[in-house]
Amino acid sequence: MHKGGADAAAGGLALIADPTRARMLSLIVARPDGRATVTELADELGLRQPTVSHHAKALLDDGVLVRRPDGRRAWYSVAPDHLDRVTELLDMPTAGSRPDDEAAIERVVDDLATRFAGTFGRETVERYVRESRDLLAERTGVSKRFTSRAAEFAAERLAALAAQSPESGGTAPEVLFVCVQNAGRSQMAAAILRHLAGDRVHVRTAGSEPADAVSA
Structure with missing residues (x-):
């Protein structure tokens, strides 16, 4: 060079x-x-x-x-x-450009529609996928993994909705762990609870007051 x-x-x-x-x-x-x-x-x-x-x-x-x-x-x-x-x-698009392509979104919708067949119709799945994509676009910087992140977010939302439906009994409790300053404590707590309780609870994690870097 x-x-x-x-x-x-x-x-x-x-x-x-x-x-x-x-x-x-x-x-x-x-x-x-x-x-x-x-x-x-x-x-x-x-x-x-x-x-x-x-x-x-x-x-x-x-x-x-x-x-x-x-x-x-x-x-x-x-x-x-x-x-x-x-x-x-x-490694991100400029303002106004699409953070994902339509074909990728359609594949996500197809996959989740198959996964939740019998619980949600394709129209509902597509609405949740596109809503999840838009929410992420508003709240985070986009990246080349944007579509996969939107798929994960939509899947979590649909799973939570399905768990509360009358058909499922809606009896599994929801547990949310929150930590601050990128400490990673909420993820560790969630992993422990999932290991101990399995499918008997729905576990989620969140963070607030982000630090400049991931804590060591």
Whole structure:
């Protein structure tokens, strides 16, 4: 690789080396209008505004972000000449593009319709799959595994709905484990309960107050 290419690659790696900046860029690029305020980013990331402002300034100084004042607010967006490089490094589509293809969604619907045959019709399954896809698109950064994540989410929702139907008796209790700061405690607790109780309970996990990185 020639020096110019090496420098560009190194700059690209440095761009997303910080997980907070990578998440900020993912959120901005995933938005329909491709822009966000510091307040919005802080709310979605669960971070303090001064922390987000610090990272935004660093990206602004590097020319990766551009800042456009709007009254008392300021909008941040990825600089047009950096957009292709940022989306390539983050492995995600630009705002307004489809995070999945229709054929993949149809395959997911077919698989889940077969799995839940006799409980839900194909129309209901398709509605849940598309709703799950849209919910994930709104709340998370998209990736190349987006369709598989939407399939898992839809399957969980359908299974929970089926468990509460009169045909199933609706007797299995629902247990939700929640942890904070990416600690992984909820997943461990869920695994232990599933091992001990099997199908007698429906176990779910969730997290809040995400940290900048996964806890060691």
